[in-house]
Amino acid sequence: MKHKFISKRYWKDQSTPMGQVDELAKKFNDVIDLSLGDPDLTTHELIINNSMRDAKLGHTKYTDFRGDPELRNEILKFYKEEYNLSFKDEEVFIAASGCLGMYLALEAILDDGDEVIIQAPYFTPYTQQVELARGIPIPLNTYENEDFQINIERLESLITERTKALIINSPSNPTGNTLSMETLKGISNIAIKYDLLVISDDIYTSFSFKEPFVPIVSIDGMKERTIIINSFSKNFTMTGWRIGNIIAPDFIIKTIQQINENVVFTAPSISQRGAIYALRNRKTVQPDMISEYKNRVYYAAERINKIPNMSVLDPKGTFYLFVNIKKTGLNSVDASDVILKEAHVLTIPGIAFGECGEGYVRIACTVGVEKLNEAFDRIEKMNIFKI
Incomplete structure (x- = not known):
């Protein structure tokens, strides 16, 4: 933003697709948010309870x-x-x-x-x-x-x-x-x-x-x-x-x-x-959480690789999948945009992660398998993901 009271270092807009997800998520009331890596699970109660006790002490x-x-x-x-x-x-x-x-x-x-x-x-x-x-x-x-x-x-x-x-x-x-x-x-x-x-x-x-x-x-x-x-x-x-x-x-x-x-x-x-x-x-506190995310990411990868014009490597780590959408003919911003508009599923364009991320969208498996199933059911009905 160009303004006399703003440092000139920040006059050039430095916003990214990653930073725009909050507003995008509000576009529809039934959005399935697979954008940011903020888990749907809450902190284990053992951690919460002991921290509360220590605060009181x-x-x-x-x-x-x-x-x-x-x-x-x-x-x-x-x-x-x-x-x-x-x-x-x-x-x-x-x-x-x-x-x-x-x-x-x-x-x-x-x-x-x-x-x-x-x-x-x-x-x-x-x-x-x-x-x-x-x-x-x-x-x-x-x-x-x-x-x-x-x-x-x-x-x-x-x-x-x-x-x-x-x-x-x-x-x-x-x-x-x-x-x-x-x-x-x-x-x-x-x-x-x-x-x-x-x-x-x-x-x-x-x-x-x-x-x-x-x-x-x-x-x-x-x-x-x-x-x-x-x-x-x-x-x-x-x-x-x-x-x-x-x-x-x-x-x-x-x-x-x-x-x-x-x-x-x-x-x-x-x-x-x-x-x-x-x-x-x-x-x-970790085993059940790790098992849950592993189950989600493997399920999501299996679903993705069954959808035409989408593919992903076998998961190795994290709860993210970097999904190849090059066969759609769309760039990552347009692909992410159309997935939101037509399927009401929020992803992050790959270009947000550097130029070599073009041709991909990132999904975060931060919702359960039931929600992931619904998200991919919606996506596979889209015209760009049909043969």
Whole structure:
């Protein structure tokens, strides 16, 4: 919006199809919303009840600047128990969401004009977060015919003297893909060769359906050059709690802490208590949730692959499906628009996730199988999805 009281940096409209979904969802009173990744399930009552109790006991004040020490300890225990990885307490920071964690990390490491290579299709905020930190986003396209794996030669071709970091996301939003061990080792070799940081967005690790999740930080030589961004939003259905964490070398964490003191001071104390109980009781609160989303995403993929002019790869992770609609002859914005207008099903155009997302729409399986069934019943009646 151009206005004398608005910074000139924001005069150019930066709205995206992702940011328009709220208004689109209001167009019809029977919309089935498969757009944003906000689960229909609520946070497990064990987490809610214990957090409420702690609030009543006085956990309503600022916490330590790096986060509640009890939560930091639970995170250290989690990584040791799940991945046999050891970190120091000074390498852990609690952030008010994974999104804020990503921005804080970028702000801490980037000088003006530094380049950040971003695995694409990508989570929409990445590019603007890099720009907010005065960096330059460089998309690294991945493709369906390559199983959405990062091509190591393509990665290396994008590196310049200004390249500072690479952002990866596995399991991936929006593709639902997971990076193979071969790919992770290739990325690690490049990071070491060119002395780059890798920012690993690990917020869907519980939803790795084909193979167990492997943190890139576990590969030799990567601990000193990896920044882990994590969140409780998806792994524990705690989107509204806005709580996440960062694991990184201690000098990066110290810088992040200093920046955060001027942004939100500390993460919400009650949300941090919720995160403690989430981690401590993960074997109780997660299995049913993970099973439910796996069932949904596999059902949705089966339905999609039976509809003419639609296809999708077998699900590997997350609760998203990146649906190929190229045979319709429509671009992703027009396809998403006609699906909304004719079927009253809300999706996200693939172009929202980078130029290599063109020809796709993303669906989030954040409604139950019964609703998914209704959505696909509506879609398969559309003319563009008939032979």
